[in-house]
Amino acid sequence: MKIQVVENVQKVNDEVAAENRAELRARGVASVNLMGSPGCGKTAWLERTLEVLTAEMGVGVITGDLTTTRDAERIEDFTPHVVQINTGRGCHLEAHQVRQGLQRLDLDALDLLVIENVGNLICPVSWDLGQDRKVGMFSVTEGDDKPAKHPYVVLAADLILLNKIDLLPHVRFSRERFQEDVRAIRGDMDVLDVSATEGTGMDTWIDWLRTLAPATGTGQVVGAKTTD
C-alpha cells in the first residue's frame, strides 16, 4: 500500500517534470538542479556565478528552503529573476513547486535557470524537476568520506563541485581519497575544485554553463540531455 502511493506521487512528479522540461526548452532556457548539504556553499557559489554570468545572459534562480527568504534576498542582489520556494518540512523540491516558480518568472528574459535545491544530500536526488543537468556540490569541511556515504548524488549528477577548497589547509581531508571514492562510483565523473570565497574554478564552471546556454539570444539549448 505504502509503496503504491509513493509510486503514484513519483509518477505525478515525473509528469509535471516533463512539462517543466518541455516548457523550458520551448522558451530556450537551459536549466541546472544544484544539490548539496546544508551549508556546503550553494548560495555563495551562486552569488559569485551570477556576478559573472549576468553580464552575458539572463539568469534566473529558484531556491528551495524549508523556511525563510534569506537565500532569495541574497540572490536578489545579483538578478531580479528569483523565486523562493518554502517547502515547510519537505526535504526536497518537487516538480510542481518548480512549476509554480516558472509561472512567476519572466522566462523570455532568461537563458539559464539554476534551481538551488533544499540543503540535503539524500532526498533531492530522487526527484526529477525537469532540469537539463544535475550538479552535486560537496565541500572539504564535510570530510572526504561523503561521496562514499552518499553515492546516489554522485550517480545522479552530471558534474561534481568540491567547494571550500581554500579551507583545505585547515581541515583533515584527503583529496585523493575523495577522488578515489567518486571514481569507484562513477569512473567518468568530473570533479571541479571550487571556492566561493576566492573564486577558484569559476572560469571552468562558467564555460560549462555556457555550453548549456550559449549566450546567443537564440535560446537554443545545445547538447541538452534528459536527467531524472
Next chain:
Amino acid sequence: MKIQVVENVQKVNDEVAAENRAELRARGVASVNLMGSPGCGKTAWLERTLEVLTAEMGVGVITGDLTTTRDAERIEDFTPHVVQINTGRGCHLEAHQVRQGLQRLDLDALDLLVIENVGNLICPVSWDLGQDRKVGMFSVTEGDDKPAKHPYVVLAADLILLNKIDLLPHVRFSRERFQEDVRAIRGDMDVLDVSATEGTGMDTWIDWLRTLAPATGTGQVVGAKTTD
C-alpha cells in the same frame, strides 16, 4: 490517501519507538539521538566522547548511513558495542531499525546508547526512535543561517552543539547571529560551542551525559523525559 498512509507509517514507528524506550529504561540504558548535516562532525565528536566516557561507563553506538560501514569502523576503535545501520536511500533512522540494533547489542553492558542518525538536518527530526534526549549538531563551516533555515531541529532538540568552533577564524560566521536565530526559535535552548579537533566543550558535554546516565552501575536514568 497519501497522508493517511504516511500517518499509519508514523503511528507504527511511534509504537516501536515506545517499545525501544521501555526496553532501554528497563535495562537502565540512557539514550541520545544525535542529528546533524552530513559532515557536521557527529562521528568525530563521538570518537572524542568515547575516548573519555568509556573509562567510566558502558557506551554503545548505533550509527546510521545510507551505505558503508565507515562510521562503525571508526567507532569500533573506542567501543566494541557498535551497530551500523544502512538505510539504503532512507533519509533518516526509524524506530524498527533501532530495534534491530538493540537486539544486536549487549544492553546489560551499557549505561548509555548514542544513536548517530543519518546525516540530514530535516528528516530525522520527525521520527521518534525511543531516545531520552535529542541533540542537534551544527558546525560553523555550514554558516550562521542554519538554525533559521532548519528550525525544526532546534524545536525538537534538548541541546544544540555548535561544532568546528576552532575554524571560526577561517570562515564568515557571526556567533551572535547564530545565537539570536536559535533564541528566536527556542528562547530556552542551550548552545554548547565544541570542537572535535581540539576537544573544546568536552567537559561540559560529558557532564551533561553524566546527568542522563550516572555511572553508578545501578542503571537508573535520572531526569529522563520523553521526547518525540
